[in-house]
Amino acid sequence: MLQQIYPQVQHDFQYELNKDMHIAAAHFIPNDEAGKCRFVHGHTYFVNVTIAGDELDDSGFLVNFSRIKKIVHDRFDHTVLNDHKDLFNENDSDFFPTTEVVARTIWEVVQKELDGMKSAPKCVQVYVRETPTSYVVFRPKKQVEKE
Structure with missing residues:
Protein backbone atom coordinates (compact mmCIF):
# COMPACT_ATOMS: atom_id res chain seq x y z
CA MET A 1 0.00 0.00 0.00
CA LEU A 2 1.18 3.47 -0.87
CA GLN A 3 1.97 5.78 2.04
CA GLN A 4 -0.52 8.65 2.09
CA ILE A 5 0.19 12.10 3.48
CA TYR A 6 -2.71 14.21 4.74
CA PRO A 7 -3.08 17.73 6.00
CA GLN A 8 -2.72 17.59 9.77
CA VAL A 9 -5.43 18.80 12.10
CA GLN A 10 -4.37 20.24 15.45
CA HIS A 11 -6.11 18.85 18.52
CA ASP A 12 -5.39 18.13 22.18
CA PHE A 13 -6.57 14.50 22.26
CA GLN A 14 -4.21 11.69 23.28
CA TYR A 15 -5.20 9.30 20.49
CA GLU A 16 -5.73 9.85 16.79
CA LEU A 17 -6.70 7.20 14.27
CA ASN A 18 -7.02 7.41 10.53
CA LYS A 19 -9.02 5.08 8.32
CA ASP A 20 -8.43 5.05 4.55
CA MET A 21 -11.08 3.81 2.13
CA HIS A 22 -11.74 3.72 -1.61
CA ILE A 23 -15.36 4.32 -2.59
CA ALA A 24 -16.56 3.74 -6.13
CA ALA A 25 -19.61 5.94 -6.61
CA ALA A 26 -21.45 7.92 -9.24
CA HIS A 27 -23.04 11.34 -8.91
CA PHE A 28 -24.15 14.42 -10.80
CA ILE A 29 -24.38 18.05 -9.78
CA PRO A 30 -27.89 19.37 -10.62
CA ASN A 31 -26.81 22.83 -11.73
CA ASP A 32 -25.97 24.16 -15.20
CA GLU A 33 -22.86 25.90 -13.83
CA ALA A 34 -21.40 22.46 -13.03
CA GLY A 35 -20.54 21.97 -16.72
CA LYS A 36 -19.89 18.33 -17.58
CA CYS A 37 -20.39 17.41 -13.93
CA ARG A 38 -24.13 18.00 -14.31
CA PHE A 39 -24.26 14.63 -16.09
CA VAL A 40 -24.03 11.30 -14.27
CA HIS A 41 -20.41 10.21 -13.95
CA GLY A 42 -18.35 8.25 -11.47
CA HIS A 43 -15.22 8.43 -9.37
CA THR A 44 -13.15 6.14 -7.26
CA TYR A 45 -13.07 8.43 -4.27
CA PHE A 46 -10.23 8.09 -1.79
CA VAL A 47 -11.52 8.90 1.69
CA ASN A 48 -9.59 9.35 4.93
CA VAL A 49 -11.44 9.78 8.22
CA THR A 50 -9.54 11.13 11.24
CA ILE A 51 -10.95 10.41 14.68
CA ALA A 52 -9.45 11.57 17.97
CA GLY A 53 -10.19 11.04 21.63
CA ASP A 54 -8.82 10.48 25.09
CA GLU A 55 -10.57 7.26 26.14
CA LEU A 56 -10.40 3.75 24.72
CA ASP A 57 -13.40 1.43 24.73
CA ASP A 58 -13.63 -1.90 26.57
CA SER A 59 -11.80 -3.60 23.67
CA GLY A 60 -8.88 -1.16 23.85
CA PHE A 61 -9.94 0.71 20.69
CA LEU A 62 -10.59 4.39 20.20
CA VAL A 63 -12.97 3.15 17.49
CA ASN A 64 -12.72 -0.22 15.77
CA PHE A 65 -11.55 0.32 12.18
CA SER A 66 -14.22 -2.10 10.93
CA ARG A 67 -16.92 0.11 12.47
CA ILE A 68 -15.67 3.12 10.53
CA LYS A 69 -15.60 1.09 7.31
CA LYS A 70 -19.17 -0.04 7.90
CA ILE A 71 -20.36 3.52 8.56
CA VAL A 72 -18.77 4.99 5.43
CA HIS A 73 -17.65 2.42 2.86
CA HIS A 84 -29.15 8.95 -0.88
CA LYS A 85 -32.17 11.25 -0.53
CA ASP A 86 -31.74 11.37 3.25
CA LEU A 87 -28.38 13.12 2.75
CA PHE A 88 -28.38 14.84 -0.65
CA ASN A 89 -31.02 16.65 -2.71
CA GLU A 90 -31.37 18.48 -5.99
CA ASN A 91 -33.09 21.62 -4.64
CA ASP A 92 -30.51 23.08 -2.25
CA SER A 93 -26.86 23.58 -3.25
CA ASP A 94 -25.80 22.91 0.35
CA PHE A 95 -26.91 19.33 -0.32
CA PHE A 96 -25.68 18.74 -3.90
CA PRO A 97 -23.19 15.84 -3.85
CA THR A 98 -20.14 17.96 -4.62
CA THR A 99 -16.85 16.81 -3.12
CA GLU A 100 -17.18 19.51 -0.47
CA VAL A 101 -20.66 18.35 0.53
CA VAL A 102 -19.65 14.68 0.37
CA ALA A 103 -16.80 15.38 2.82
CA ARG A 104 -19.11 17.28 5.19
CA THR A 105 -21.79 14.59 4.91
CA ILE A 106 -19.31 11.81 5.71
CA TRP A 107 -18.27 13.81 8.78
CA GLU A 108 -21.93 14.17 9.84
CA VAL A 109 -22.63 10.45 9.40
CA VAL A 110 -19.47 9.45 11.30
CA GLN A 111 -19.93 11.96 14.12
CA LYS A 112 -23.56 10.90 14.61
CA GLU A 113 -22.33 7.34 15.19
CA LEU A 114 -19.54 8.50 17.51
CA ASP A 115 -21.98 10.58 19.57
CA GLY A 116 -23.50 7.33 20.79
CA MET A 117 -20.23 6.04 22.23
CA LYS A 118 -19.51 6.52 25.94
CA SER A 119 -15.81 7.22 25.24
CA ALA A 120 -16.86 10.36 23.29
CA PRO A 121 -14.42 10.26 20.32
CA LYS A 122 -14.60 13.10 17.81
CA CYS A 123 -14.27 13.06 14.04
CA VAL A 124 -11.80 15.91 13.55
CA GLN A 125 -11.22 15.69 9.78
CA VAL A 126 -12.53 14.08 6.61
CA TYR A 127 -10.35 14.10 3.50
CA VAL A 128 -11.98 13.21 0.17
CA ARG A 129 -9.93 12.91 -3.01
CA GLU A 130 -12.15 12.90 -6.10
CA THR A 131 -9.41 12.73 -8.73
CA PRO A 132 -5.61 12.41 -8.63
CA LYS A 141 -15.66 24.37 13.45
CA LYS A 142 -14.68 24.34 17.09
CA GLN A 143 -17.65 24.73 19.40
CA VAL A 144 -17.41 27.73 21.71
CA GLU A 145 -18.25 26.73 25.27
CA LYS A 146 -20.81 28.93 27.01
CA GLU A 147 -20.03 30.08 30.52
Missing part, protein backbone atom coordinates in the same frame (compact mmCIF):
# COMPACT_ATOMS: atom_id res chain seq x y z
CA ASP A 74 -20.54 0.01 3.25
CA ARG A 75 -23.05 2.85 2.96
CA PHE A 76 -21.66 4.68 -0.08
CA ASP A 77 -19.58 2.22 -2.13
CA HIS A 78 -21.08 1.26 -5.52
CA THR A 79 -23.99 3.67 -5.19
CA VAL A 80 -25.25 6.79 -6.92
CA LEU A 81 -24.74 9.47 -4.29
CA ASN A 82 -27.77 11.44 -5.48
CA ASP A 83 -29.92 8.41 -4.58
CA THR A 133 -5.37 16.22 -8.68
CA SER A 134 -8.41 17.36 -6.66
CA TYR A 135 -9.37 16.88 -3.03
CA VAL A 136 -11.33 18.50 -0.21
CA VAL A 137 -10.66 18.56 3.52
CA PHE A 138 -13.58 19.10 5.90
CA ARG A 139 -12.99 20.03 9.53
CA PRO A 140 -15.82 20.95 11.88
Whole structure:
Protein backbone atom coordinates (compact mmCIF):
# COMPACT_ATOMS: atom_id res chain seq x y z
CA MET A 1 0.00 0.00 0.00
CA LEU A 2 1.18 3.47 -0.87
CA GLN A 3 1.97 5.78 2.04
CA GLN A 4 -0.52 8.65 2.09
CA ILE A 5 0.19 12.10 3.48
CA TYR A 6 -2.71 14.21 4.74
CA PRO A 7 -3.08 17.73 6.00
CA GLN A 8 -2.72 17.59 9.77
CA VAL A 9 -5.43 18.80 12.10
CA GLN A 10 -4.37 20.24 15.45
CA HIS A 11 -6.11 18.85 18.52
CA ASP A 12 -5.39 18.13 22.18
CA PHE A 13 -6.57 14.50 22.26
CA GLN A 14 -4.21 11.69 23.28
CA TYR A 15 -5.20 9.30 20.49
CA GLU A 16 -5.73 9.85 16.79
CA LEU A 17 -6.70 7.20 14.27
CA ASN A 18 -7.02 7.41 10.53
CA LYS A 19 -9.02 5.08 8.32
CA ASP A 20 -8.43 5.05 4.55
CA MET A 21 -11.08 3.81 2.13
CA HIS A 22 -11.74 3.72 -1.61
CA ILE A 23 -15.36 4.32 -2.59
CA ALA A 24 -16.56 3.74 -6.13
CA ALA A 25 -19.61 5.94 -6.61
CA ALA A 26 -21.45 7.92 -9.24
CA HIS A 27 -23.04 11.34 -8.91
CA PHE A 28 -24.15 14.42 -10.80
CA ILE A 29 -24.38 18.05 -9.78
CA PRO A 30 -27.89 19.37 -10.62
CA ASN A 31 -26.81 22.83 -11.73
CA ASP A 32 -25.97 24.16 -15.20
CA GLU A 33 -22.86 25.90 -13.83
CA ALA A 34 -21.40 22.46 -13.03
CA GLY A 35 -20.54 21.97 -16.72
CA LYS A 36 -19.89 18.33 -17.58
CA CYS A 37 -20.39 17.41 -13.93
CA ARG A 38 -24.13 18.00 -14.31
CA PHE A 39 -24.26 14.63 -16.09
CA VAL A 40 -24.03 11.30 -14.27
CA HIS A 41 -20.41 10.21 -13.95
CA GLY A 42 -18.35 8.25 -11.47
CA HIS A 43 -15.22 8.43 -9.37
CA THR A 44 -13.15 6.14 -7.26
CA TYR A 45 -13.07 8.43 -4.27
CA PHE A 46 -10.23 8.09 -1.79
CA VAL A 47 -11.52 8.90 1.69
CA ASN A 48 -9.59 9.35 4.93
CA VAL A 49 -11.44 9.78 8.22
CA THR A 50 -9.54 11.13 11.24
CA ILE A 51 -10.95 10.41 14.68
CA ALA A 52 -9.45 11.57 17.97
CA GLY A 53 -10.19 11.04 21.63
CA ASP A 54 -8.82 10.48 25.09
CA GLU A 55 -10.57 7.26 26.14
CA LEU A 56 -10.40 3.75 24.72
CA ASP A 57 -13.40 1.43 24.73
CA ASP A 58 -13.63 -1.90 26.57
CA SER A 59 -11.80 -3.60 23.67
CA GLY A 60 -8.88 -1.16 23.85
CA PHE A 61 -9.94 0.71 20.69
CA LEU A 62 -10.59 4.39 20.20
CA VAL A 63 -12.97 3.15 17.49
CA ASN A 64 -12.72 -0.22 15.77
CA PHE A 65 -11.55 0.32 12.18
CA SER A 66 -14.22 -2.10 10.93
CA ARG A 67 -16.92 0.11 12.47
CA ILE A 68 -15.67 3.12 10.53
CA LYS A 69 -15.60 1.09 7.31
CA LYS A 70 -19.17 -0.04 7.90
CA ILE A 71 -20.36 3.52 8.56
CA VAL A 72 -18.77 4.99 5.43
CA HIS A 73 -17.65 2.42 2.86
CA ASP A 74 -20.54 0.01 3.25
CA ARG A 75 -23.05 2.85 2.96
CA PHE A 76 -21.66 4.68 -0.08
CA ASP A 77 -19.58 2.22 -2.13
CA HIS A 78 -21.08 1.26 -5.52
CA THR A 79 -23.99 3.67 -5.19
CA VAL A 80 -25.25 6.79 -6.92
CA LEU A 81 -24.74 9.47 -4.29
CA ASN A 82 -27.77 11.44 -5.48
CA ASP A 83 -29.92 8.41 -4.58
CA HIS A 84 -29.15 8.95 -0.88
CA LYS A 85 -32.17 11.25 -0.53
CA ASP A 86 -31.74 11.37 3.25
CA LEU A 87 -28.38 13.12 2.75
CA PHE A 88 -28.38 14.84 -0.65
CA ASN A 89 -31.02 16.65 -2.71
CA GLU A 90 -31.37 18.48 -5.99
CA ASN A 91 -33.09 21.62 -4.64
CA ASP A 92 -30.51 23.08 -2.25
CA SER A 93 -26.86 23.58 -3.25
CA ASP A 94 -25.80 22.91 0.35
CA PHE A 95 -26.91 19.33 -0.32
CA PHE A 96 -25.68 18.74 -3.90
CA PRO A 97 -23.19 15.84 -3.85
CA THR A 98 -20.14 17.96 -4.62
CA THR A 99 -16.85 16.81 -3.12
CA GLU A 100 -17.18 19.51 -0.47
CA VAL A 101 -20.66 18.35 0.53
CA VAL A 102 -19.65 14.68 0.37
CA ALA A 103 -16.80 15.38 2.82
CA ARG A 104 -19.11 17.28 5.19
CA THR A 105 -21.79 14.59 4.91
CA ILE A 106 -19.31 11.81 5.71
CA TRP A 107 -18.27 13.81 8.78
CA GLU A 108 -21.93 14.17 9.84
CA VAL A 109 -22.63 10.45 9.40
CA VAL A 110 -19.47 9.45 11.30
CA GLN A 111 -19.93 11.96 14.12
CA LYS A 112 -23.56 10.90 14.61
CA GLU A 113 -22.33 7.34 15.19
CA LEU A 114 -19.54 8.50 17.51
CA ASP A 115 -21.98 10.58 19.57
CA GLY A 116 -23.50 7.33 20.79
CA MET A 117 -20.23 6.04 22.23
CA LYS A 118 -19.51 6.52 25.94
CA SER A 119 -15.81 7.22 25.24
CA ALA A 120 -16.86 10.36 23.29
CA PRO A 121 -14.42 10.26 20.32
CA LYS A 122 -14.60 13.10 17.81
CA CYS A 123 -14.27 13.06 14.04
CA VAL A 124 -11.80 15.91 13.55
CA GLN A 125 -11.22 15.69 9.78
CA VAL A 126 -12.53 14.08 6.61
CA TYR A 127 -10.35 14.10 3.50
CA VAL A 128 -11.98 13.21 0.17
CA ARG A 129 -9.93 12.91 -3.01
CA GLU A 130 -12.15 12.90 -6.10
CA THR A 131 -9.41 12.73 -8.73
CA PRO A 132 -5.61 12.41 -8.63
CA THR A 133 -5.37 16.22 -8.68
CA SER A 134 -8.41 17.36 -6.66
CA TYR A 135 -9.37 16.88 -3.03
CA VAL A 136 -11.33 18.50 -0.21
CA VAL A 137 -10.66 18.56 3.52
CA PHE A 138 -13.58 19.10 5.90
CA ARG A 139 -12.99 20.03 9.53
CA PRO A 140 -15.82 20.95 11.88
CA LYS A 141 -15.66 24.37 13.45
CA LYS A 142 -14.68 24.34 17.09
CA GLN A 143 -17.65 24.73 19.40
CA VAL A 144 -17.41 27.73 21.71
CA GLU A 145 -18.25 26.73 25.27
CA LYS A 146 -20.81 28.93 27.01
CA GLU A 147 -20.03 30.08 30.52
